[in-house]
Amino acid sequence: MVTTPPPDPFETPDRKALAALVADFTMREIAPNIDTWERELELPRELHKAAGAIGLLGVGYAEDLGGSGGDTVDATIITEQLFANGGSGGVGAGLFTHGIAIPHVIDAVRAHQANGNTGDADWLIDSFVRPVLAGEKIAALAVTEPDGGSDVAHLRTSAKQSGDSWVINGNKTFITSGARADVVVVAARTGGPGAEGVSLFAVDTSTPGFEVTRRLEKMGWHCSDTAELAFVDMVIPERALLTPNNGGGFASLARHFALERISLATTAYSTAARSLDLTIEWARERETFGQPLMNRQVIRHQLVEMYRQTEVARSFTRNVAIKHAAGESVLLDAVLAKNTAVEACEYVVDRAVQIHGGYGYMTGSEVERHYRDSRILGIGGGATEVMTDLAAKLLGW
Numbered sequence: 001m002v003t004t005p006p007p008d009p010f011e012t013p014d015r016k017a018l019a020a021l022v023a024d025f026t027m028r029e030i031a032p033n034i035d036t037w038e039r040e041l042e043l044p045r046e047l048h049k050a051a052g053a054i055g056l057l058g059v060g061y062a063e064d065l066g067g068s069g070g071d072t073v074d075a076t077i078i079t080e081q082l083f084a085n086g087g088s089g090g091v092g093a094g095l096f097t098h099g100i101a102i103p104h105v106i107d108a109v110r111a112h113q114a115n116g117n118t119g120d121a122d123w124l125i126d127s128f129v130r131p132v133l134a135g136e137k138i139a140a141l142a143v144t145e146p147d148g149g150s151d152v153a154h155l156r157t158s159a160k161q162s163g164d165s166w167v168i169n170g171n172k173t174f175i176t177s178g179a180r181a182d183v184v185v186v187a188a189r190t191g192g193p194g195a196e197g198v199s200l201f202a203v204d205t206s207t208p209g210f211e212v213t214r215r216l217e218k219m220g221w222h223c224s225d226t227a228e229l230a231f232v233d234m235v236i237p238e239r240a241l242l243t244p245n246n247g248g249g250f251a252s253l254a255r256h257f258a259l260e261r262i263s264l265a266t267t268a269y270s271t272a273a274r275s276l277d278l279t280i281e282w283a284r285e286r287e288t289f290g291q292p293l294m295n296r297q298v299i300r301h302q303l304v305e306m307y308r309q310t311e312v313a314r315s316f317t318r319n320v321a322i323k324h325a326a327g328e329s330v331l332l333d334a335v336l337a338k339n340t341a342v343e344a345c346e347y348v349v350d351r352a353v354q355i356h357g358g359y360g361y362m363t364g365s366e367v368e369r370h371y372r373d374s375r376i377l378g379i380g381g382g383a384t385e386v387m388t389d390l391a392a393k394l395l396g397w
């Protein structure tokens, strides 16, 4: 009996149309401008508005909140196409920062709606969710502190209740889009020590006491601004608390880390795929000792190894995205996908620079940018060692 294989969720007509839309947007609005944005050290607000206008920022979010619908597979397609058509890690990080912030606000919206508290739900939707998905406001997530990022349960920023307000004091660092953000989801301690005391708040950055203390310079992601923030007696309304008091914040962060890790894994294999494409093209054109590099078996074998590692990471991560979209728990899978894709990416970008020779080391060559940009992937969103340790715990070892 001949059985037809199930259709590939990445190849449905709607998703092919989404891929074409992102490819066109990237080639038109992003690729020609990256070098300028890298020099200016930030993305323009117009880019957020343009991406919002065609619904890209809303992919993965419900339509009643101003989103475009779709799921993790659609979000994965956006990242893949961004890189395949000349985008960069810095653009992805800076344009889609809301992906790590807004899900926490949406959880609070849904909890308010379930309790019949439509006033607070609508306030969160209108002040934070809709304008961000439309590209009119920029969102960031502020968890990491100068004393440490991996150990989230021990953060020190404090939030104290005072009448019908919260007063927040503390410092955050390495915050993506922190210098441009209009809204920031802030993790602060409302209770005792450890994970149980962590809560999340939605903060409007025009609030007195919110300060961008420094714009940080870094190895890569130059067009994505990264900031140090301070909160000095910052008073925010009671309803800005997003998570149930005592413990809700850490649980919310842990729950949404899975999606962030799938996104970082996708960034890693998409960076590798683009670097491989550029290197194949280069190996066909560049001649040494009278022959194209591609004629050398040692080069072809390296290209095959780059291809193998990229494909393993792509197929594993896509499978995790499909499971996540189906509502399955992917805590372990997401961790393994991130480590697998980051390892593949590190190998591929290193070989890409090597095969490009001196040109690969020059500022302005695309492989040089990918080499620098991708170095963060094994550090942010959970460092590789921390991911491996978490995998051991999730496996019960």
Ligand SMILES: Cc1cc2nc3c(=O)[nH]c(=O)nc-3n(C[C@H](O)[C@H](O)[C@H](O)COP(=O)(O)OP(=O)(O)OC[C@H]3O[C@@H](n4cnc5c(N)ncnc54)[C@H](O)[C@@H]3O)c2cc1C
Pocket (backbone or CB within 6 Å): 140, 141, 142, 143, 144, 147, 148, 149, 150, 151, 173, 174, 175, 176, 177, 218, 221, 226, 376, 379, 380, 381, 382, 383, 384, 385, 386, 389
């Ligand atoms: C460009 C950039 C953008 C970022 N964006 C954001 C953002 O938007 N919001 C936000 O909140 N944070 C953000 N971060 C912070 C990022 O999440 C942290 O850098 C990361 O979690 C690691 O924390 P840390 O830098 O404090 O390193 P530490 O926690 O001090 O760890 C240092 C290193 O030690 C090793 N290590 C740590 N723990 C263990 C362990 N248990 N066992 C073995 N080895 C270990 C790892 O190699 C790790 O890289 C960003 C960081 C960068 C660089």
